[in-house]
Structure formats: C-alpha cells, structure tokens
Amino acid sequence: MVLAQLGGSISRALQQMSNATIIDEKVLSECLNEISRALLQADVQFKMVRDMQSNIKRIVNLDDLAAGHNKRRIIQQAIFNELCKMLDPGKPSFTPKKGKTSVIMFVGLQGSGKTTTCTKYAYYHQKKGWKPALVCADTFRAGAFDQLKQNATKAKIPFYGSYTESDPVKIAVEGVDRFKQENCDLIIVDTSGRHKQEAALFEEMRQVSEATKPDLVIFVMDSSIGQAAFDQAQAFKQSVAVGAVIVTKMDGHAKGGGALSAVAATKSPVIFIGTGEHMDEFEVFDVKPFVSRLLGMGDWSGFMDKIHEVVPTDQQPELLQKLSEGSFTLRLMYEQFQNILKMGPIGQVFSMLPGFSAELMPKGHEKESQAKIKRYIHMMDSMTNAELDSTNPKLMNESRIMRIARGSGRPVRDVMDMFEEYKRLAKIWSKMKGLKIPKKGEMSALSRNMNAQHMSKVLPPHMLKQIGGMGGLQSLMKQMGSKDMMGGMGGLGGMFGGDR
Numbered sequence: 001m002v003l004a005q006l007g008g009s010i011s012r013a014l015q016q017m018s019n020a021t022i023i024d025e026k027v028l029s030e031c032l033n034e035i036s037r038a039l040l041q042a043d044v045q046f047k048m049v050r051d052m053q054s055n056i057k058r059i060v061n062l063d064d065l066a067a068g069h070n071k072r073r074i075i076q077q078a079i080f081n082e083l084c085k086m087l088d089p090g091k092p093s094f095t096p097k098k099g100k101t102s103v104i105m106f107v108g109l110q111g112s113g114k115t116t117t118c119t120k121y122a123y124y125h126q127k128k129g130w131k132p133a134l135v136c137a138d139t140f141r142a143g144a145f146d147q148l149k150q151n152a153t154k155a156k157i158p159f160y161g162s163y164t165e166s167d168p169v170k171i172a173v174e175g176v177d178r179f180k181q182e183n184c185d186l187i188i189v190d191t192s193g194r195h196k197q198e199a200a201l202f203e204e205m206r207q208v209s210e211a212t213k214p215d216l217v218i219f220v221m222d223s224s225i226g227q228a229a230f231d232q233a234q235a236f237k238q239s240v241a242v243g244a245v246i247v248t249k250m251d252g253h254a255k256g257g258g259a260l261s262a263v264a265a266t267k268s269p270v271i272f273i274g275t276g277e278h279m280d281e282f283e284v285f286d287v288k289p290f291v292s293r294l295l296g297m298g299d300w301s302g303f304m305d306k307i308h309e310v311v312p313t314d315q316q317p318e319l320l321q322k323l324s325e326g327s328f329t330l331r332l333m334y335e336q337f338q339n340i341l342k343m344g345p346i347g348q349v350f351s352m353l354p355g356f357s358a359e360l361m362p363k364g365h366e367k368e369s370q371a372k373i374k375r376y377i378h379m380m381d382s383m384t385n386a387e388l389d390s391t392n393p394k395l396m397n398e399s400r401i402m403r404i405a406r407g408s409g410r411p412v413r414d415v416m417d418m419f420e421e422y423k424r425l426a427k428i429w430s431k432m433k434g435l436k437i438p439k440k441g442e443m444s445a446l447s448r449n450m451n452a453q454h455m456s457k458v459l460p461p462h463m464l465k466q467i468g469g470m471g472g473l474q475s476l477m478k479q480m481g482s483k484d485m486m487g488g489m490g491g492l493g494g495m496f497g498g499d500r
C-alpha cells in the first residue's frame with residue numbers, strides 16, 4: 001500500500017470510529033485493528049505495529065472519550081504521536097556546517113538510487129551556497145563513474161573518479177584528499193552496491209569508511225523494498241556507522257512503511273526523501289509535517305514554504321492576499337501554472353493543504369501533468385483579459401469556448417477539460433478564504449511569540465473548527481511543544497517568513 005493510501009485508510013478508520021455513538025473498548029479496538037492492518041499493508045514491521053497498538057490503548061483514556069471530548073482528535077493525536085515516535089530516533093544526525101569540510105559517505109544496495117541521491121544531495125547544498133564535490137568510489141558497477149560524471153557535469157559539481165583504478169579505497173582517499181585541498185565543504189563519497197547483501201560489500205564499506213573517516217554515513221534505501229527494509233538497514237548499520245537514512249522513490253508505488261523500519265533498525269533519522277528521477281526531486285524530511293500529511297491533517301509550514309519556493313518573491317504578497325480572499329481567476333491559474341512549470345507539479349503544493357491528502361493528488365503522473373499544464377497555458381493565451389480576470393464561470397459560454405478552441409487549435413474537449421481543472425482548483429482555493437495574512441512588520445514578532453490566540457486569528461474559521469476549535473488548537477500546540485510548533489503540523493511558522 002502506498003503511503004497516500006495509508007493516510008486515506010487511517011482517516012477512514014477514524015471517521016468510522018467517531019461516527020459511533022458510544023466509544024467503548026470494542027469500537028476503539030476495531031478502529032486500531034483497521035489502522036494496524038493499513039500499517040502492515042504499508043510494510044511497517046509487525047512488531048512496530050503491535051507496539052503502537054498497545055501504546056495507544058494505554059494512552060487513550062476511554063473515560064475522556066465518553067465525556068464528549070472530540071474523540072476523533074484525541075485518537076488522531078495519539079496515532080500522530082506514535083507514528084512520530086517511530087520515525088524519530090530521538091537524536092538528530094550529524095549536520096555538516098557550511099564552510100567547514102565534512103566527508104559524507106553514501107551506502108546502499110545496487111539500484112537503491114545511491115548515485116542519483118549523491119548528486120541530489122550535492123545539488124541541494126550547492127543551491128544553498130555550499131561547495132560540494134563528488135567522489136565515485138564505486139568500482140564494482142561498470143558505468144557507475146560515467147553516471148556520476150554525467151550527473152555532476154550537469155549540475156556543475158566537481159567530481160573525482162577513475163576508469164582504470166579498481167581499488168575503491170584508493171580512489172576514495174585520493175578524491176577526499178583532493179577536495180580537502182580545494183577547500184570543498186561537502187565531500188560526498190559514492191560507494192559500490194551489490195544486488196543483495198553480501199560479505200564482500202560490507203567489507204568494502206568498512207575499508208572505505210576506515211580510510212576516509214566520514215563525518216556521516218548515509219544509508220540509501222529504495223522505499224519499495226517492503227518488509228526487507230529492517231534487515232537490510234540493520235546489516236549496513238552493523239558494518240558501518242550509519243548516522244542517517246535517505247529513502248528514495250517515494251514518488252512511485254512506494255510501500256513507504258519501510259522507512260519506519262529503517263529508522264528503527266539504524267536508530268538514525270530519515271533526513272531526505274527522493275521523489276523522482278530529477279535532480280531537484282528531493283525533499284528535506286521532517287517527521288511531524290510528514291506524518292501530518294500522511295494522516296491528511298495538512299502541512300501548513302510545508303505549504304507556505306512551497307509557495308515561497310514556487311512563487312517569485314515579488315508575487316508572494318499578492319498571491320497570499322488572493323489566497324485569503326479565496327477568489328481564484330483563470331489569470332491566477334495561468335500565473336501559477338507558469339510558476340509550477342518552473343518548479344514542480346501542483347500536486348506537491350496542494351497535497352500540503354489540510355484536508356487534501358496525497359490521495360487526492362496522485363503522484364507519479366508528473367510528465368502528463370506538465371504536458372497538460374503547457375496545453376492549458378496555450379489555450380489561455382487565446383483568452384481575453386476580461387475572461388482571464390473573471391471569477392464568474394457563467395461567462396464562459398459556448399461561443400467563447402468555441403473561439404478559444406479555434407484560436408489555440410485545440411479540440412473543444414480540451415478547453416472544457418481546462419475549465420473543469422479551473423473549477424477544481426477554485427474549489428480548493430476557496431478553502432483558504434479567511435486566511436489572515438499578517439502585515440509585514442508583524443511577521444517576525446508573531447513567529448517568535450506564536451500562541452494559540454495568534455494562530456486562531458490567522459486560521460480560516462472552518463479550519464479552526466476542523467482542528468477542534470480553540471481548545472483543540474491549544475492542546476495541539478501544547479502537544480507539539482512551542483518550539484516544534486514552528487515547523488510542525490499546525491505550524492504556521494513558514495508562513496510568517498522565517499525566524500526559525
């Protein structure tokens with residue numbers, strides 16, 4: 001089961017439970033069984049699921065539920081906490097510092113996405129002003145050096161490797177030394193993989209690690225390996241000092257539950273996830289926003305961060321203003337599509353909205369979406385200013401539709417399809433109505449002193465209701481802690497322009 005479906009199944013189980021008039025042991029057990037089934041299908045390890053179930057039973061007080069508290073929210077919070085606990089090993093991984101040399105070694109099985117991920121990791125840091133470099137110590141797979149070279153050249157990242165040298169330790173040491181001399185602050189060592197776990201691979205990892213003394217060893221894991229994740233991660237951890245995990249291919253039909261197992265096996269946090277083959281399809285992994293998105297609770301800070309990332313700075317205040325008004329025009333769709341073509345699929349942005357789990361915005365169809373967006377933009381080029389700026393769907397009568405189809409050389413069906421998409425997005429957009437945007441000067445002060453009172457003023461009323469009113473918001477904030485609040489599930493931190 002892919003993670004998006006997991007979120008959907010959990011939400012449905014919770015909904016069914018909260019529909020019951022009386023919540024007793026039996027109803028709670030049924031709900032938890034349903035959730036456990038969903039987790040097992042998502043390849044979460046059996047022991048972890050069993051522990052989670054008994055923890056929730058211990059924590060959730062049935063008397064509280066009987067007393068008319070928001071049942072769904074209490075249980076949802078307990079599940080939220082348990083899933084977060086599973087994904088949070090309790091200590092952060094080594095964090096490299098810009099300007100100070102760090103050696104990062106990547107390990108993982110062949111095909112896990114290691115080489116691709118090394119480049120993504122380098123590129124991610126390069127965009128933030130680091131000076132990364134790549135060393136190809138994979139002498140096992142023919143073509144590995146060419147692949148790294150190609151990726152590195154595309155991203156303009158210095159690289160080191162050899163077509164003739166067969167000793168990975170020698171190459172790793174030479175590469176690291178060279179880039180230390182060149183004052184690179186992030187030296188990334190890509191190592192060999194094997195199709196399966198085998199002694200020779202682990203011995204090689206041990207030797208490369210001993211020779212290069214990495215500050216951090218990152219274990220790269222394909223998210224679709226399922227229940228094998230725990231053993232695989234543990235085997236690597238026993239050979240080298242794995243300190244962090246990157247889970248790749250989360251865009252496909254990933255059984256993402258393996259990520260939880262990898263954390264448990266290595267006692268190391270997931271730091272990034274790979275969401276596609278391209279260089280920038282790479283996301284920082286934060287436990288709380290991830291779990292909250294998984295449960296369809298939305299990820300406010302991620303959503304706002306995405307807006308900051310996708311939308312050019314000068315357009316942001318205007319966009320936020322329009323968001324708060326909830327009115328969505330075709331011109332806005334046109335502008336956003338242009339931004340999205342530059343950045344990434346719209347689903348990525350909207351899946352972060354509360355109530356819009358990834359289930360509604362399927363991933364894995366990026367190419368089709370991009371082509372569609374280009375078609376839409378082309379058709380919108382044949383529209384008048386009045387049409388683009390109108391919020392009245394009735395304006396688009398038959399003759400206008402025919403004219404747009406003729407003007408853009410597209411079938412009428414495509415124009416209709418575009419309007420359907422517009423209506424769908426306008427509906428999502430309207431959910432944001434009432435979002436209060438703080439004035440510029442208030443932003444950093446608010447982000448420092450965020451409390452439930454402030455937040456209740458910012459949230460649209462229906463969303464506040466969804467969270468469980470002022471009481472729900474208060475306990476949510478208490479539960480997440482004021483520090484985590486800024487980056488967490490309800491955390492509107494990103495919204496206030498930083499100061500985190």
Ligand SMILES: Nc1nc2c(ncn2[C@@H]2O[C@H](COP(=O)(O)OP(=O)(O)OP(=O)(O)O)[C@@H](O)[C@H]2O)c(=O)[nH]1
Nearest residue numbers: 110111112113114115116193248249274275276277
């Ligand atoms: N869809 C998707 N594909 C990915 C992702 N990360 C890597 N890939 C693809 O997975 C395949 C294997 O990736 P590589 O980087 O060659 O794998 P590797 O682990 O370095 O393999 P070895 O060098 O043989 O150990 C390639 O086709 C990548 O494009 C991801 O996040 N999403």
